[in-house]
Amino acid sequence: MNCNQVWTILAIYRELHTIQTDTTELDAHLERCERCRQVLARYHVVGEQVRSLSTIELAPDAHAKMMQALAAEHVRFLQRSSSTTSRPIPDFLKPYLQEQAHATHTLAAFSSAETGPLPVLQARRKSHTSYASQFAILGLAAICLMVLLVGGLTSLLLLANRGPLSNQNQASIVLQSQVARAQYATAATYTRVVSVVADRQYIYYTAYNPATAQSMLLEMNRTTQISTPLLVKASASKLVVLGSNENRLVWLQLDAAKTVSKQVGQHTVSDFVVTWHLYSLDLTHPTSQMTLFTDTFDHSAVPSWVYTPVQGTWFVQNTLLVALVDHTGKAHLYSCQLDNAAKNSTLELANVSRGHIFTSPTANSDGTAVYWGEEWLTSDGTLHGNIWAQQVQSVGSLRAQAGQRLSITRYLLRSDEMSFHPQVVHDTLFLLSTNATEQAQLTATPISPTVTATTMHAVKTDPPAYTPQIDQAVHGALLALALSGAMPATLLDNDAFASMLQGGTRFLLWRGGKGYQMYDAVAKLPVTVYDALKDTSLLTVNGDTAVWTTQPGGASSKADDATVIFRAFDWPTKAS
Numbered sequence: 001m002n003c004n005q006v007w008t009i010l011a012i013y014r015e016l017h018t019i020q021t022d023t024t025e026l027d028a029h030l031e032r033c034e035r036c037r038q039v040l041a042r043y044h045v046v047g048e049q050v051r052s053l054s055t056i057e058l059a060p061d062a063h064a065k066m067m068q069a070l071a072a073e074h075v076r077f078l079q080r081s082s083s084t085t086s087r088p089i090p091d092f093l094k095p096y097l098q099e100q101a102h103a104t105h106t107l108a109a110f111s112s113a114e115t116g117p118l119p120v121l122q123a124r125r126k127s128h129t130s131y132a133s134q135f136a137i138l139g140l141a142a143i144c145l146m147v148l149l150v151g152g153l154t155s156l157l158l159l160a161n162r163g164p165l166s167n168q169n170q171a172s173i174v175l176q177s178q179v180a181r182a183q184y185a186t187a188a189t190y191t192r193v194v195s196v197v198a199d200r201q202y203i204y205y206t207a208y209n210p211a212t213a214q215s216m217l218l219e220m221n222r223t224t225q226i227s228t229p230l231l232v233k234a235s236a237s238k239l240v241v242l243g244s245n246e247n248r249l250v251w252l253q254l255d256a257a258k259t260v261s262k263q264v265g266q267h268t269v270s271d272f273v274v275t276w277h278l279y280s281l282d283l284t285h286p287t288s289q290m291t292l293f294t295d296t297f298d299h300s301a302v303p304s305w306v307y308t309p310v311q312g313t314w315f316v317q318n319t320l321l322v323a324l325v326d327h328t329g330k331a332h333l334y335s336c337q338l339d340n341a342a343k344n345s346t347l348e349l350a351n352v353s354r355g356h357i358f359t360s361p362t363a364n365s366d367g368t369a370v371y372w373g374e375e376w377l378t379s380d381g382t383l384h385g386n387i388w389a390q391q392v393q394s395v396g397s398l399r400a401q402a403g404q405r406l407s408i409t410r411y412l413l414r415s416d417e418m419s420f421h422p423q424v425v426h427d428t429l430f431l432l433s434t435n436a437t438e439q440a441q442l443t444a445t446p447i448s449p450t451v452t453a454t455t456m457h458a459v460k461t462d463p464p465a466y467t468p469q470i471d472q473a474v475h476g477a478l479l480a481l482a483l484s485g486a487m488p489a490t491l492l493d494n495d496a497f498a499s500m501l502q503g504g505t506r507f508l509l510w511r512g513g514k515g516y517q518m519y520d521a522v523a524k525l526p527v528t529v530y531d532a533l534k535d536t537s538l539l540t541v542n543g544d545t546a547v548w549t550t551q552p553g554g555a556s557s558k559a560d561d562a563t564v565i566f567r568a569f570d571w572p573t574k575a576s
Helices: 003-010 013-018 024-032 034-051 062-080 091-103 127-154 436-442
Strands: 182-187 192-198 202-209 214-221 227-229 238-244 248-254 258-264 267-282 289-298 310-316 319-325 331-337 346-352 356-363 369-377 383-392 408-414 419-425 428-433 475-482 498-503 507-512 515-520 525-527 538-542 545-549 563-570
Touching: 003 024, 003 034, 024 034, 062 091, 192 238, 192 538, 192 545, 192 563, 202 238, 202 563, 214 238, 238 310, 248 310, 267 319, 289 319, 319 356, 319 369, 331 356, 346 356, 346 369, 346 383, 356 419, 369 419, 419 498, 419 507, 428 498, 498 538, 507 538
Parallel strands: 310 356
Antiparallel strands: 182 563, 192 202, 202 214, 214 227, 238 248, 248 267, 258 267, 267 289, 310 319, 319 331, 331 346, 356 369, 369 383, 383 408, 383 419, 419 428, 428 475, 475 498, 498 507, 507 515, 515 525, 538 545, 545 563
């Protein structure tokens, strides 16, 4: 049982014990999860406050007023009825109906006999009058509903608090208070930020101290702005945080490169080999560090354009998708179950021959539909990309139960060799296409030269410490494909080609021709960002939160100020 499932049923936790429901699994989760215990405590506080409220007593004449209202409605019903059939009167209404007969000036005659009222005598009316009034009421209701919807969408999105909507298809947050956007300055010994991710409560980042050349993984509380080390001691290795969810934090450790001599034919050559580790940390138990993978990265075994052993990760509940290259240069896609470190929880989903790599794993919310990219570089210097898809029949998990085999269907979703960076956001698959035909549909305006790794506006990691993959420089037409149904791809960005595509839980972020762009995947509307993300250095979308820095490495512009500066915003909740 994961936190999302627990939060769904915590509101009725007290009633579960009352009706003697088996709560063993729920109670076990609460014992080990501090965050869920805090949620339950809040429910208890609210419940006690509600139960402590004084009982509301009805006014003495409340019953009489209610019965009079029912009697009046019954009279109106009889007046509208065109049937002459006698209708019995409910006994509890008879006294009040007699009052209505004396109090109103209708043409109905009432009898106290058990056979019910006499036929209603009413003037014939033109039929279109009642229909017109009904349509008027429906029209007013529809207008009110549209106003509420438009108002909700207008107040839902973005980071700026200025500017009207430019057209009916755009949505912009006009009140900055509706988005938890802020600047954070935290005192730090490790001032050069290498990587960063965030959620609504914390900012997780890796940084190193240039004076000591040591690195640390840190957690910054967004309320107190205090940074706390998550490792027992500083590391001489490079540390790169890759992502987090409600319970887990995942990061990569790259040890110092070692020179290795190899025999190639009759010649002995030297090459660099890096030992690397992929770690997971249970955020509810900071001492429970788990090693997911340990291997070596041999530069001579991979293409020259491949700089890292891990090309992407993606959380699916308590499962992590990992695209990586092993020590032989072969690429793999794995799923790792993170809720049980004692068992062998790693499953290979796919692999590909040397010279090709897997990138950008992504999936729908329950993991039954998985997507990833396959990339390779040809001798003419062109980067090619396809999109793979995999359907898993074991609903709710990428892992088979004991003794059970998964039924998997794997196929090429996009085989044009010009598709990159798949991202699933709210049951929609987004990707970048360099296909000239799809680009021609996007715009007839000449596009600026292809962005290169040295001219990218913002990346996820500090380039001097962790060289970005060249596919981060790809830009193309931004497409959206609905996962349900056979809908064709939809072009989103109409001002220029997109790059630096990142997906959150409910929104998509990319860089277009006019700066950063956003898309609300729930409302299916573009969002105006204005210049809120101007001059970003490192930028990462994680769940409902985006975090970035504006100085290289995140350090303060003052050389003598040991301060790390972040900026972040949270996607509004339903209650915002």
